[in-house]
Amino acid sequence: MIPRIESGIPGFDELTSSNNGTGGIPENTATLIYGPPKTGKTIFTNQFTYKGLINEEPCLYITTDNGYKQFKTNMDEFNWPIEKFLDSNTLYLIDTISNVSKGKPSQSESYIPSYINNPTDIMVKVGSGVSYISKNNHRFRSIIDSATTLLAYNENMLIIRVLKAYLMRVNEAGGTPIIVYTQESADSIVETMLKSMVDNIIRLDGENLYIEAMKGIGKHSSPYKMSGSGITL
Amino acid sequence: MINIQSGIPGFDQLTVSELAEGGIPEKSTTLIYGPPKTGKSIFCNQFSYSGLSNHEPCLYVTTDNGIKQVQRDMMDFQWLIQNYIQDQTIYFIDGISHLSGAKFESKNNIVSSSVSNPADLMVKVGLGTRNVYKSSNHFRSILDSLNTLFAFNPNQMVIRILKAYLRRITEAGGTGLIAYTEGITDPRTEKELISLFNNTIRLDGKYINIESDYSDFNEVQNFESAYTITDNGIVVNENNF
Numbered sequence: 001m002i003p004r005i006e007s008g009i010p011g012f013d014e015l016t017s018s019n020n021g022t023g024g025i026p027e028n029t030a031t032l033i034y035g036p037p038k039t040g041k042t043i044f045t046n047q048f049t050y051k052g053l054i055n056e057e058p059c060l061y062i063t064t065d066n067g068y069k070q071f072k073t074n075m076d077e078f079n080w081p082i083e084k085f086l087d088s089n090t091l092y093l094i095d096t097i098s099n100v101s102k103g104k105p106s107q108s109e110s111y112i113p114s115y116i117n118n119p120t121d122i123m124v125k126v127g128s129g130v131s132y133i134s135k136n137n138h139r140f141r142s143i144i145d146s147a148t149t150l151l152a153y154n155e156n157m158l159i160i161r162v163l164k165a166y167l168m169r170v171n172e173a174g175g176t177p178i179i180v181y182t183q184e185s186a187d188s189i190v191e192t193m194l195k196s197m198v199d200n201i202i203r204l205d206g207e208n209l210y211i212e213a214m215k216g217i218g219k220h221s222s223p224y225k226m227s228g229s230g231i232t233l
Numbered sequence: 234m235i236n237i238q239s240g241i242p243g244f245d246q247l248t249v250s251e252l253a254e255g256g257i258p259e260k261s262t263t264l265i266y267g268p269p270k271t272g273k274s275i276f277c278n279q280f281s282y283s284g285l286s287n288h289e290p291c292l293y294v295t296t297d298n299g300i301k302q303v304q305r306d307m308m309d310f311q312w313l314i315q316n317y318i319q320d321q322t323i324y325f326i327d328g329i330s331h332l333s334g335a336k337f338e339s340k341n342n343i344v345s346s347s348v349s350n351p352a353d354l355m356v357k358v359g360l361g362t363r364n365v366y367k368s369s370n371h372f373r374s375i376l377d378s379l380n381t382l383f384a385f386n387p388n389q390m391v392i393r394i395l396k397a398y399l400r401r402i403t404e405a406g407g408t409g410l411i412a413y414t415e416g417i418t419d420p421r422t423e424k425e426l427i428s429l430f431n432n433t434i435r436l437d438g439k440y441i442n443i444e445s446d447y448s449d450f451n452e453v454q455n456f457e458s459a460y461t462i463t464d465n466g467i468v469v470n471e472n473n474f
Contacts, residue, residue: 164329189417192416195268
């Protein structure tokens with residue numbers, strides 16, 4: 001039996017429930033969330049992150065699309081306040097983009113700046129982030145939002161290797177990683193490579209959520225909508 | 234022609250012909266390919282486990298997942314390999330665990346290598362082949378998969394490693410099964426890749442397509458059927474085709 005963790009998305013755990021009744025994201029497996037722009041991929045992952053935090057599962061969050069300020073605003077919009085989790089160091093944020101824009105907070109134990117165009121630095125910080133989080137927790141969630149921006153700033157195969165190393169590290173430490181990717185933002189070789197690296201594939205197209213692959217269950221799909229409280233299936 | 238049992242229910246019945254009983258041609262090389270998430274790794278593991286439970290040793294080169302993960306993936310289907318690790322019927326070369334940051338515990342039959350170091354990988358394959366060959370002059374050899382090798386090396390380098398690998402295991406009497414995700418290299422490389430094998434198995438999520446080149450008989454055999462992935466692994470269901 002594959003243990004699963006609550007997604008936090010109403011309807012999702014029911015959709016993914018296996019024969020023995022439990023649903024959600026298979027624990028300690030890797031998931032790719034992809035789809036066209038503006039279909040709710042970030043909302044999905046943020047909702048997943050927040051659910052974990054309130055369940056006392058820490059989160060290693062690598063943000064490449066939105067700097068800290070924008071990330072916090074996005075969370076606040078859905079009434080998912082994150083400040084206290086940053087203060088308690090259960091949310092560990094690697095911010096690779098605020099240096100490019102403006103308004104980054106000062107570095108703290110769990111707010112770590114990095115650079116989108118420096119994958120080596122990102123990997124070093126992911127390494128210490130994983131050690132930091134897994135020191136006291138045998139289960140945690142981890143997000144990269146998104147691979148698209150990493151691919152845009154760097155050579156594609158280099159990023160594939162970085163993501164592979166990222167998944168290996170999180171997996172070894174007992175975490176459950178999610179990678180967000182905008183469909184067709186890189187060539188088909190990269191996209192296929194991404195799909196082959198993960199255990200579970202979820203596609204959002206604006207109307208339907210498709211489980212294209214998931215460990216232990218077959219293909220499933222359901223319509224979804226986005227509201228002030230996030231995604232609902 | 235001698236074929237060995239695949240371990241996949243329905244597969245051996247499907248591949249019966251006037252030239253051979255069904256199964257996978259012994260001492261040949263097979264590429265298993267198809268889109269992501271169609272069951273290629275499951276097929277490999279099932280094939281490997283089937284051999285192990287018939288006392289056929291296995292040389293398993295894992296490059297996508299560390300050994301721990303392979304063991305866990307096999308456990309999902311109740312294919313328990315701990316005993317075969319202990320009695321050294323299975324020989325693992327792990328080309329990826331070094332990326333995970335965890336300490337690697339080497340044993341006689343569990344060695345670490347690196348997908349980004351083809352020379353080392355080939356040395357380890359040489360050692361592994363000799364080790365497995367010592368205990369049996371026929372064995373199964375899995376390489377799962379070429380994907381990570383392609384991500385870490387230039388395409389032509391991977392083709393060269395693969396040629397050397399295939400030569401080594403077939404010379405030693407091994408039956409090779411190598412996994413590859415369709416579409417992760419350019420069409421030219423993919424074509425060249427496919428041409429290196431005696432047999433190909435393509436999985437597309439619904440259908441399995443087998444092509445065997447019996448060059449001794451100057452004949453190519455094709456087989457096709459539907460398949461499903463169950464809690465017990467892959468099942469080829471001829472009737473549903």
